[in-house]
Amino acid sequence: xxLEHADVQRAxxxxxxxxxxxxxxxxxxxxxxxxxxxxxxxxxxxxxVAPLAHPLDVTQRLRADEVTExxxxxxxxxxxxxxxxxxxxxxxVVE
Amino acid sequence: MHDKTLAELKRSLDAxxxxxxxxxxxxxxRIDRLDGxxxxxxxxxxxxxxxxxxxxxAARAAGKAGALTGLPLALKDIFCTRDVRTTAGSRxxxxxxAPYDASVVEKLAAAGTVSLGKTNMDEFAMGSSNENSHYGPxxxxxxxxxxxxxxxxxxxAAVAAGLxxxxxxxxxxxxxxxxAAFCGITGLKPTYGRVSRYGMIAYxxxxxxxxxxARSAADCALLLxxxxxxxxxxxxxxxxxxxxxxxxxxxxxxxxxxxxxxxxFGDGLDPQVEAAVRDAIRVFESLGASVREVSLPHTxxxxxxxxxxxPAEASSNLSRxxxxxxxxxxxxxxxxxxxxxxxxxxxxxxxxxxxxxxGTHTLSEGFFDAYYKKAQQVRRLIRQDFLDAFEEVDVLMGxxxxxxxxxxGANKDPVSMYLQDIYTIAIxxxxxxxxxVPAGFVGQRPVGLQILGSHFTEAxxxxxxxxxxxxxxxxxxxxxxxxxxx
Numbered sequence: 001x002x003l004e005h006a007d008v009q010r011a012x013x014x015x016x017x018x019x020x021x022x023x024x025x026x027x028x029x030x031x032x033x034x035x036x037x038x039x040x041x042x043x044x045x046x047x048x049v050a051p052l053a054h055p056l057d058v059t060q061r062l063r064a065d066e067v068t069e070x071x072x073x074x075x076x077x078x079x080x081x082x083x084x085x086x087x088x089x090x091x092x093v094v095e
Numbered sequence: 096m097h098d099k100t101l102a103e104l105k106r107s108l109d110a111x112x113x114x115x116x117x118x119x120x121x122x123x124x125r126i127d128r129l130d131g132x133x134x135x136x137x138x139x140x141x142x143x144x145x146x147x148x149x150x151x152x153a154a155r156a157a158g159k160a161g162a163l164t165g166l167p168l169a170l171k172d173i174f175c176t177r178d179v180r181t182t183a184g185s186r187x188x189x190x191x192x193a194p195y196d197a198s199v200v201e202k203l204a205a206a207g208t209v210s211l212g213k214t215n216m217d218e219f220a221m222g223s224s225n226e227n228s229h230y231g232p233x234x235x236x237x238x239x240x241x242x243x244x245x246x247x248x249x250x251x252a253a254v255a256a257g258l259x260x261x262x263x264x265x266x267x268x269x270x271x272x273x274x275a276a277f278c279g280i281t282g283l284k285p286t287y288g289r290v291s292r293y294g295m296i297a298y299x300x301x302x303x304x305x306x307x308x309a310r311s312a313a314d315c316a317l318l319l320x321x322x323x324x325x326x327x328x329x330x331x332x333x334x335x336x337x338x339x340x341x342x343x344x345x346x347x348x349x350x351x352x353x354x355x356x357x358x359x360f361g362d363g364l365d366p367q368v369e370a371a372v373r374d375a376i377r378v379f380e381s382l383g384a385s386v387r388e389v390s391l392p393h394t395x396x397x398x399x400x401x402x403x404x405x406p407a408e409a410s411s412n413l414s415r416x417x418x419x420x421x422x423x424x425x426x427x428x429x430x431x432x433x434x435x436x437x438x439x440x441x442x443x444x445x446x447x448x449x450x451x452x453x454g455t456h457t458l459s460e461g462f463f464d465a466y467y468k469k470a471q472q473v474r475r476l477i478r479q480d481f482l483d484a485f486e487e488v489d490v491l492m493g494x495x496x497x498x499x500x501x502x503x504g505a506n507k508d509p510v511s512m513y514l515q516d517i518y519t520i521a522i523x524x525x526x527x528x529x530x531x532v533p534a535g536f537v538g539q540r541p542v543g544l545q546i547l548g549s550h551f552t553e554a555x556x557x558x559x560x561x562x563x564x565x566x567x568x569x570x571x572x573x574x575x576x577x578x579x580x581x
Contacts, residue, residue: 007456010456014455014459015451016435016439017440017448017451018437019440031449033508033510034453035453035456037513038457038470040395040396041396041400041466041470044476046473049476050472051474051475053471054331055301055524056288056526056550079190079192079194079421080420081422081423090434091428091429093430
C-alpha cells in the first residue's frame with residue numbers, strides 16, 4: 001500500500017505531531033520503505049488465526065474496588081510545566 | 096575491584112577486604128575518569144550512591160546483609176527513580192524528575208543494591224545502536240569505532256568497561272540481548288510478565304520486559320531473584336512463585352536437548368559469528384547435551400509483524416507526552432493544538448517520530464485490519480513456532496545478532512537497522528525468555544550466543560549459561576580500555 005504525503009500529514013495531525021512540509025516529504029520516503037517491508041505479511045495466509053494481543057494466556061486479576069492511593073497532587077505537579085492553584089495551565093480552550 | 100563479578104564482590108565485602116563505600120567511591124572515580132570518552136551514563140547519582148553504600152555497610156555490620164547488599168549497579172534511564180532525573184534518552188524528558196520509583200528500582204533498593212546512576216539508551220528504547228539518544232551515542236569499550244548496541248547500550252558498555260559490575264536493561268525486541276552480545280557481557284530478557292513494568296517508561300507494552308545485564312549468568316540469577324515477582328501495580332505481571340534462580344545453576348547438562356533453528360543460520364549470518372556460535376555449541380555437546388536442527392518457519396515474518404505492533408503500541412503510549420503534565424513544553428503556544436504539536440515536535444527525535452507516525456497510520460481508519468490485526472495473527476503463528484519447537488527440545492541456541500557490533504554511523508537507513516534484530520525480535524512477540532552469553536570474538540568485537548527457552552524457564556536458561564561459563568572464559572575477557580585504565 002503506497003503512502004502519500006497526505007497520509008503522513010494526516011497521521012501527524014492524528015498524533016498531534018507538528019511536521020513541516022519538508023519533514024513530511026522525508027517521512028513519506030522512510031515510512032514508505034518501512035510499510036513496503038511490512039507488506040510482506042500480506043503474503044501469509046492467516047485465515048482463521050485468532051489475533052494474539054498478549055503473549056501469555058492469562059486472565060487479568062481484578063483487585064478489590066477500594067481506595068488505595070493517597071492524594072499526592074502537589075508532588076505530582078512539581079514536574080508540570082505550568083500549574084496554578086493545583087490546576088494544570090493550558091492555552092484558553094473556551095472563549 | 097572494577098573487574099569482579101557480583102558474587103566475587105560479595106565475598107570481598109563479607110571478608111572485609113573493602114567496604115561498599117570504598118567500592119562505590121572507586122567505581123564513581125572510574126566513571127569520572129572514563130565515562131567522558133564512553134558516554135554510558137546520562138546521570139550519575141553520587142550522593143545517593145554513597146548514602147546507599149553507607150546504609151549497606153551498616154546493615155552488613157549489623158549482620159543483616161543479603162545476597163546483594165552493598166553491591167553497585169546502574170539503571171537504564173527508562174526506570175523512574177524518585178527525585179532523580181529520568182529522561183528515557185529523550186529531550187522530551189530532559190527536565191523530568193520522577194516523583195516515584197519503578198517497581199524494579201524499589202525491589203533492587205530493598206535488596207540493598209547501590210545504584211550509581213542512570214545509563215544512556217536509544218530514545219524511548221527505540222533503536223539497536225544507542226545512536227538515537229538525545230544525549231549522544233555510546234562507544235563500545237571493545238572498539239570505539241563500533242556501536243555498543245541498543246537500546247540498552249549504556250548499560251552494556253558500562254558493565255563491559257568496568258564502571259559497574261551489573262546494570263538493568265529493558266528488552267522490547269532485543270534491547271538487552273543484542274547490546275550484551277556487542278559488549279561481551281551476559282544479559283537476560285525474562286518471560287513477559289515475570290518482572291513488573293510499573294514505573295518503566297512504556298514503549299510497546301505487550302513486548303517490554305526488564306532484565307539483568309552482568310558479567311556472568313550467576314550474577315544475572317542473583318539479580319533476577321530480586322527483580323522478579325508479582326506486583327499489583329502492573330496488571331500483566333504474573334502471579335506466580337519466584338524460584339531461587341541460583342538453585343539450579345550447578346545442575347549438570349547431561350541429556351539436555353538443544354535445538355538449532357535452521358532459520359537462524361541462514362543468509363546474512365556473518366561466517367565468523369557462525370563459527371563462534373558453532374564452537375560454543377560443541378562445548379555443550381562435550382557437557383553431554385544433544386543437538387538437533389529445528390525449524391521456526393515464520394521467522395522472517397517477525398520483523399514485519401514487530402514493526403506494526405510495536406509502533407502501534409508506541410503511538411498510544413507516547414500520547415501521554417503532551418506538554419501539559421510533565422516533560423517538554425514549547426514556548427508561547429498559540430492554542431492547545433499548537434501546544435501539543437510543537438511540544439511533541441521539539442521533544443521527540445527522528446526515530447521516535449517515525450514510529451509514532453507508522454503506528455498512528457497503521458491504526459487509523461481503513462488500515463487497521465490490513466496491518467494491526469494481520470500482525471497480531473502472525474504473532475500467534477510466531478509464538479506457535481516456538482511452542483512446537485519446545486515440544487522437541489529443551490532450549491534453542493543460535494547467534495544473538497547476525498554480525499558483531501557494527502560501526503557507528505553504518506546503518507543510516509531505518510529498515511537496514513531494523514533487520515539487525517532478526518534473531519531477537521520474535522522472542523518478544525512470543526513472550527519467551529532469552530539470554531545472550533559471550534562466546535568469542537570477531538577481531539576485537541565480541542560475539543553473543545543466544546539461548547532461548549519456553550515461558551518461565553529462566554532457571555533452566557541460567558543453568559545452561561552458567562555451565563557454559565564454567566567451561567569457557569569468554570565472559571572473563573575484558574576490553575583493553577578497562578584494563579589500561581585500571
